[in-house]
Amino acid sequence: MQSGSTDVNGPGPSDGTAASAATDRRRARWADHREQRRQDLVAAAVRALLRHGPQVDMDQVAATAGVSKPVLYRYFADKSQLWLAVSEVVAARVVEAVAPAIEQVREERDLVRATIDAYLGVLESEPALYRFLMHQSGHPGVHQVIAGSGRRVAAGLARVIGDRLRALGLDAGPAEPWAYGLVGFVQAVGDWWTSHGQPIRREALTDYLTTLLWSGIEGVRRSADLPRELTRAHERITP
Template identity: 50%
Template sequence: MARTVKGAPGGTDARRERWKGHREARRAEFVEATIRAVAAHGPEVGMDEIAAEAGVSKPVLYRHFTDKSDLYLAVGRRATELLMDQLGPAIATDGPIRERIRRIVNAYLGVIEENPNLYRFVVRGSFTDRPVEQDVVSEDKELIAAALARLLGDHLRAFGMDSGGAEPWAHALVGMVQNAGDWWLDRQSMTKQALSEYLTTLIWHAIDGLLRGAGIEIDPDEPLTSGPRLRLITGEHTGEAR
């Protein structure tokens, strides 16, 4: 009697991989359905609404997720991807420092403006039915702060300054923008553009004050990558940033 060889086409391993790929695809479909249900029903959405949006029964959902907390974490990871898809390019793109700050703030506010219920769903974590080991919100903050710390560190080193404070400053900025965004989502007492400009001004002046404390003044609207002119505040001489 012929035996099926593991790893051969149509063998045990191949079937296992196909089943794994199918399950992952179905999980991804259900995550997207959950995001749509959250948008339609709010952050207090229930499994009934999610199952209806997905076009399946609740038992089918539970076949692909251990429990509600497992689904919450999967949605949180997807929300992180959506956030970083917008923030990543904004952080990585070169240009004048004030414009870079504005792009980053705009990108963050744009994501929470477009997905307010998803943002609240992830931040509140009320959907979970047990404590979760992974803190999605903290991980998001860590990702954004790490990227900002690299950006701030590069700028400080470009001016021959100590970059040791880049990491705590980055975390402080992330906390400030997130808290302002929370307030704005709840109050909606100004436009996104107005809030973005307020935050951009505040962040720029914090950086400007730091540079001035080291005797350096720069033009915030001149690209740093193009060899910006910088002036020592003492006025004794002018040089090029390296």
């Protein structure tokens, strides 16, 4: 009979498509579950790092996560891969703190100060995370993460500085090197500050660095010999 021939021939094309779709959904759910589990383990590694310091080991991470080391290795091929994932989290925190500060200010000197203060604020609140990041900086992957976060901050700075220069009728060409120079300078000082136990108050260090860095930018502006009406508005922010 006709119905019998259908049984013999097996499921039609629509049945096969439905089965394939169901398999894809199961795979997607498993992938989502695995990614969530991986994020949970990275979060546990961050907690272990805050608890035990930059020299934290895999045993301490596993204990903090409440799993065995073999479970960790199901999600991370080795210790370096886990540390790389942690570094991405730490670097993202720095960018998330600094980027809004850059966008919110409208005066040039305040822009420099806000960038420095936001960066030092992350270091002050979580020095162990920053020391860990610097301790792992020799690892090629971690080095790329640090460099990438620096580029993101510098790109935001360059855009804002360029807008300020153009508003003054100046060449915006120096904006990018200024931005990269500011980021590199503050990173180096921040490394010194945390490795020496923050011997200077954050507010004081922010003032020192702002004055030093702004003097260079202000000097370029003054050397352009702008008309008096353009410079008058900026004199109030000259240190």
